[in-house]
Amino acid sequence: MSGTGGTSGTGVAGVAEAQDGFREVYGAEPDGVWTAPGRVNLIGEHTDYNDGFVMPLALPHTCRVAASRRDDGVLRLYSADASGDVVQLRADELAPQGATGDRGGWAAYPAGVVWALRAAGHDVGGADLHFHSTVPTGAGLSSSAALEVSTAVALNDLYGLGLSPEDVARLCQRAENDFVGVPCGIMDQMASACCTAGNALYLDTRDLTQRQVPFDLxxxxxxxxxxxxxxxxxxxxxxxxxxxxxxxxxxxxxxxxxxxxxxxxxxxxxxxxxxxxxxxxxxxxxxxxxxxxxxxxxxxxxxxxxxxxxxxxxxxxxxxxxxxxxxxxxxxxxxxxxxxxxxxxxxxxxxxxxxxxxxxxxxxxxxxxxxxxxxxxxxxxxxxxxxxxxxxxxxxxxx
Known part of the structure; x- marks a missing residue:
């Protein structure tokens, strides 16, 4: 059977690979490694921006980020999956068009998360972030949400923000809506932040009430x-x-x-x-x-x-x-x-x-x-x- 494989890259080998990649790019040890999955939606399509019901489940494919906090306000972003050099921005200069004016690039998603956190009043400064994703891009499996959520959970820990998974999802949706300019609903971010192994997520997108539904096929x-x-x-x-x-x-x-x-x-x-x-x-x-x-x-x-x-x-x-x-x-x-x-x-x-x-x-x-x-x-x-x-x-x- 043709396939992309099902490894998430978050085991011992995956963590070591993330740490090695961070060291190679930034010349230092990361403070930690975080991961967020892509999702597939079992049923409930285009209902999320209509305050409706959805039932996604997290995939084994993930976006992994090795990260360290910076106290100088500099945000450095690197993707092992994209050609190009380190993208360097200032956290206090981010605006919805992006500091470079390029809303279409991959770096707009993590930059948008930093902007959304700061806009919500969270004292987030700089960070060094190294990304690697196994979520297929362009496949309708929420590679962008995985990128956003992995960024948010890393910054949540690095800056001690105390955000709940639901908080993370809302802020990541705002990043995609208002910074990147994609009018998505909240299902993708909620799935990446809140799904649990072995279950589908039954979610009311109006009030974010949810239930984990056993789904052992x-x-x-x-x-x-x-x-x-x-x-x-x-x-x-x-x-x-x-x-x-x-x-x-x-x-x-x-x-x-x-x-x-x-x-x-x-x-x-x-x-x-x-x-x-x-x-x-x-x-x-x-x-x-x-x-x-x-x-x-x-x-x-x-x-x-x-x-x-x-x-x-x-x-x-x-x-x-x-x-x-x-x-x-x-x-x-x-x-x-x-x-x-x-x-x-x-x-x-x-x-x-x-x-x-x-x-x-x-x-x-x-x-x-x-x-x-x-x-x-x-x-x-x-x-x-x-x-x-x-x-x-x-x-x-x-x-």
């Missing part, structure tokens, strides 16, 4: 595969913001704070009150997706894990037809997997590329994987990366 003879299509269509860059604006327009039309306040049983009546034909399908997706999250939690609580398969597939159809954020490659994964015996499948993440998830019987996993690889080859697509999603730990200090 192996014990039930099941596997959850992530299929990274390795494509990212440029159309997605501005379309995310358009979907969010459309959802907000729908809420205004219905006179509710957010679409989460539209009851599933009242959906038809609500749609009749939305005059804009472009907004109606967005409303329908959010309301039905929230219901799919509720159905999934009911089934998992009842021990009926296999029964969530059709719920996942229905979620994909809604994202494809109502939200219109799927693409040919994602549809190919879902259609091929289901035709080859998967229990259920759907795209995950922001859309227009990235990854899909496939719930499959252990005995059928290789067959389904081979069918997807063959379908991509026949279509002339680059081979996707396929790996298992096993619920991992949230952000933490590793050394």
């Amino acid at each position: 192996a014990a039930q003879g099941l596997r959850l595969l992530v299929v990274d299509t390795r494509v990212k269509h440029e159309l997605g860059d501005g379309e995310y913001a358009k979907r969010r604006a459309g959802c907000e327009a729908g809420a205004r039309a219905l006179g509710v704070p957010a679409l989460r306040d539209v009851a599933y049983g009242e959906l038809d009546a609500a749609l009749a009150r939305v005059e804009d034909p472009a907004v109606r399908p967005l409303v329908r997706h959010i309301v039905t997706e929230n219901e799919r999250v509720q159905e999934t939690i009911r089934l998992l609580d009842a021990g009926e894990t296999r029964a969530i398969g059709p719920v996942l597939t229905a979620g994909h159809a809604s994202l494809r037809d109502d939200f219109e954020i799927s693409c040919a490659e994602l549809d190919l994964v879902v259609d091929t997997a289901n035709a080859s015996g998967a229990v259920g499948a759907r795209m995950t993440g922001g859309g227009f590329g990235g990854s899909a998830i496939v719930l499959v019987e252990e005995a059928a996993a290789e067959k389904v994987t081979e069918a997807v690889l063959a379908a991509f080859a026949a279509a002339g697509h680059r081979a996707p990366r396929v790996f298992d999603a096993v619920p991992g730990e949230g952000a933490r200090r590793a050394a």
Whole structure:
């Protein structure tokens, strides 16, 4: 089976590698090593910025940062995954455009975290930070949130800020929204900060109440595969913001704070009150997706894990037809997997590329994987990366 591997790099060898990398770049010992995972979302797509419900789980893939505090206000950032030299900034000069004016570079994410912490009144000065990530970029698996959260938990410890995981998530969301300029919801940051091993995170994004839901697929003879299509269509860059604006327009039309306040049983009546034909399908997706999250939690609580398969597939159809954020490659994964015996499948993440998830019987996993690889080859697509999603730990200090 094709794959990216599932090691997090936070064991003894990973910590030593982080410390060695820090020494090589900065010529000193780091004060510690911290790590934060990427995530895959089981169900609940685009509901987070509508105050809705989500159910992500942490991946074994992580962003690791070796870090030391500096008392001169200088922020030095280095990524082992990006070409280039150390990025040097001053913590007290950071502004939402970034000190360099380049909001698109990777360094904007950790710089934005420092800015958000300072804007919230936390006395954070400089730091030396050395990053290495195993979270695939552009795959819809929250590599940016892992970068942000790893930065925040390191600074939280280095400066003794006493922030809770929820505090960390909120500040990292602000960094991405206001500094980097991406209007994301809070699911990705909450997943990276708060998930626990062996569980999916059932989260109400309005008040951040949460519950860890046991999700041991192996014990039930099941596997959850992530299929990274390795494509990212440029159309997605501005379309995310358009979907969010459309959802907000729908809420205004219905006179509710957010679409989460539209009851599933009242959906038809609500749609009749939305005059804009472009907004109606967005409303329908959010309301039905929230219901799919509720159905999934009911089934998992009842021990009926296999029964969530059709719920996942229905979620994909809604994202494809109502939200219109799927693409040919994602549809190919879902259609091929289901035709080859998967229990259920759907795209995950922001859309227009990235990854899909496939719930499959252990005995059928290789067959389904081979069918997807063959379908991509026949279509002339680059081979996707396929790996298992096993619920991992949230952000933490590793050394």
